[in-house]
Amino acid sequence: MTTTTSKRLITTTTTTKPRHLINISQLTNDEFSNLINKASHLKSIYKSEDNIEQTQKNHQKLLGKLVALLFSKRSTRTRISTEGAASFFGAQPMFLGKDDIQLGVNESILDTTKVISSMTSCIFARVNSHLDIQQLCKYSSVPIINSLCDKYHPLQAIADLLTIREKFGETKNLKLAWIGDANNVINDLSIACLKMGINVSISIPKSIQFDSNVESDAKKLATEQNLKFEIVNDPKLALENANIIVTDTWISMGEENQKQAKLKQFENYQINQNLLSDVNLASNWIFMHCLPRHQEEVADDVFYSDNSVVFEEAENRLYAAMAVIEAFVINKGDLLK
Numbered sequence: 001m002t003t004t005t006s007k008r009l010i011t012t013t014t015t016t017k018p019r020h021l022i023n024i025s026q027l028t029n030d031e032f033s034n035l036i037n038k039a040s041h042l043k044s045i046y047k048s049e050d051n052i053e054q055t056q057k058n059h060q061k062l063l064g065k066l067v068a069l070l071f072s073k074r075s076t077r078t079r080i081s082t083e084g085a086a087s088f089f090g091a092q093p094m095f096l097g098k099d100d101i102q103l104g105v106n107e108s109i110l111d112t113t114k115v116i117s118s119m120t121s122c123i124f125a126r127v128n129s130h131l132d133i134q135q136l137c138k139y140s141s142v143p144i145i146n147s148l149c150d151k152y153h154p155l156q157a158i159a160d161l162l163t164i165r166e167k168f169g170e171t172k173n174l175k176l177a178w179i180g181d182a183n184n185v186i187n188d189l190s191i192a193c194l195k196m197g198i199n200v201s202i203s204i205p206k207s208i209q210f211d212s213n214v215e216s217d218a219k220k221l222a223t224e225q226n227l228k229f230e231i232v233n234d235p236k237l238a239l240e241n242a243n244i245i246v247t248d249t250w251i252s253m254g255e256e257n258q259k260q261a262k263l264k265q266f267e268n269y270q271i272n273q274n275l276l277s278d279v280n281l282a283s284n285w286i287f288m289h290c291l292p293r294h295q296e297e298v299a300d301d302v303f304y305s306d307n308s309v310v311f312e313e314a315e316n317r318l319y320a321a322m323a324v325i326e327a328f329v330i331n332k333g334d335l336l337k
């Protein structure tokens, strides 16, 4: 936009706000399902041995660009998959750990975000609180991709739904049972499942509160699609006829000081063959876990069983990150493209 005054020429640029990935709830059902299609398509391209050089050239749409990874918490899968995805599209990933930059010590989130977004194509952000993600979205001129905060983990939900679809083909009318904490992973996973026609049964201890916003979004989605969304206490109730069994750590990053109290709250919530032998499961059941895993929430006899798909699920994080870069950065937030 150019405005001329009698004294001087003032030039201001009108920029459109980028679209950010904050959580799965913000996506329409079609947008979410298209992201899964995209992840699946990119996976087949990535794994294909045909014409590798040409395939690489065709996808290097971010050649010469930078992708920032602003991580204030540890990571194995998210770091590798986002760096890998950025490289696939020709961009240079730049890891900015909490001890590498001025943020939080010498510089505000506003100034840091303005500077990083002025030089990069997108920011994968793994931060402590959802408020941090909201601040980043407010100040960034490039897409912010929530790479885990205390409330959401959308990249994990995309990889998980890709894995479920690969295992079952059709997702409609499956049942997912979550046995564990009410945390960032199940918040996005429950919404993602409902968007893809999967019934969700969550078992959490009485003393743990499920996020009320996520619960009301989930209930609305379930009603619209004639699906079941329930929160129960008894793991056996949730597990009845389940096709997909999922758990996660009981002590998320940042909750280390609550470890003893939480271990007590989760007594009898460990997933093991003994528990599973007491319930009717679907014959084709699978076990999933976003990792890292601890013995307390799932025993080896399930974690390393033939029904476990945890390592395929981890690999799918790469294709989820690729799909997100293509949709939010290359296609500028047009998720139906």
Ligand code: CP
Binding pocket: 074, 075, 076, 077, 078, 079, 148, 156, 290, 291, 292
């Ligand atoms: N599942 C997951 O996000 O793993 P990392 O914490 O290792 O990235």
Ligand code: NVA
Binding pocket: 148, 183, 184, 185, 248, 249, 251, 252, 253, 290, 291, 292
């Ligand atoms: N709920 C876990 C997920 C780790 C990938 C955490 O926030 O630490």
